[in-house]
Amino acid sequence: MRQKGLATMALGQELAAFRAEFARAAPEGRVALYEAKIEELRISFARNRAIGVGDEAPGFDLPGISGSRVVLDELLRQGPVVLTFYRGGWCPYCNLQLRAYQAALPEIVALGARLVAVSPQLPDNSLDTVEKNALTFDVLSDIGNAVARSYGLVYALPAELREALRSNDKALSRINGNEGWELPVPATYVIGKGGRVLLASLHVDYRTRLEPEAMLEALRPMRF
Numbered sequence: 001m002r003q004k005g006l007a008t009m010a011l012g013q014e015l016a017a018f019r020a021e022f023a024r025a026a027p028e029g030r031v032a033l034y035e036a037k038i039e040e041l042r043i044s045f046a047r048n049r050a051i052g053v054g055d056e057a058p059g060f061d062l063p064g065i066s067g068s069r070v071v072l073d074e075l076l077r078q079g080p081v082v083l084t085f086y087r088g089g090w091c092p093y094c095n096l097q098l099r100a101y102q103a104a105l106p107e108i109v110a111l112g113a114r115l116v117a118v119s120p121q122l123p124d125n126s127l128d129t130v131e132k133n134a135l136t137f138d139v140l141s142d143i144g145n146a147v148a149r150s151y152g153l154v155y156a157l158p159a160e161l162r163e164a165l166r167s168n169d170k171a172l173s174r175i176n177g178n179e180g181w182e183l184p185v186p187a188t189y190v191i192g193k194g195g196r197v198l199l200a201s202l203h204v205d206y207r208t209r210l211e212p213e214a215m216l217e218a219l220r221p222m223r224f
Helices: 006-025 030-044 072-076 092-110 123-133 143-150 159-167 172-176 212-222
Strands: 061-063 069-071 081-085 114-119 138-141 154-156 182-184 187-191 197-202
Touching (some): 030 159, 061 138, 069 072, 072 081, 092 114, 092 123, 092 212, 143 182, 187 212
Parallel strands (some): 081 114, 114 138
Antiparallel strands (some): 061 069, 154 182, 187 197
16 A cells, blocks of 8 residues: 655655755855746746636647647546646756656556646657656657746746856757747646646746645546
C-alpha cells in the first residue's frame, strides 16, 4: 500500500538538495543574481491574469516528439488531464519534477487521467528530455510559447539571466529556436472533463513545484 505523501516528500527533498548543492558550487555572485531576479519576477508577474481554478482551460493542438499532434479537447473527452508547463530539459529543477511525475504516472492513469508536459523547446530537444528522464507520458513543444501565453504564464528573461544561460551553454535561442528569450512560469493544472480548471499551481520561484500527491488528491474525486 502506498504511503500518502511519500512522493511529495521525495520531490521536495530532491529540489531542496539540488538547490543546496547549487548554492555550494555556483560561480561567485550567481546565487545572489538568481535570488534577485526571482524576487523581481515575483513583484512584476501578473498572477491575476493567469488561468486559475474555475476558469475554462484554453485549448491546444501541439506536436509531440514523434510529430503527431495532441489536442486538449480530444484528451478531455477521455477523462481529466494533468497539464504541466516546464521551462525545458536544460533546467535541472524541471527534470526532477518530470521524473517525480513519471513515478506518479501509474496512479494518475489509474485515476483515469492523462499527463501532458509542455515546454517551448524544439521537438528534438523535447525528445532529448524524454530519453534523458525515461518519460512515458506526452511531452509537447509549444514553440513561441503560444499556448503558455494563452494561460498567462509567459515572461521575458532579463539581460543578466540571458548572459548567465549563454555562459552555461543554455542559450534559449538555440534550445527554443527563436530569439524571444521567453519562458513560462512553471505551472501545473488539473483539468476536468468539461474543461474547467480544478487545480492551478503556479511557481514564480522555479525552484519549487507542485507535489505529485497534490495532483492525485485533485484527481481522486473524479475517479470513474
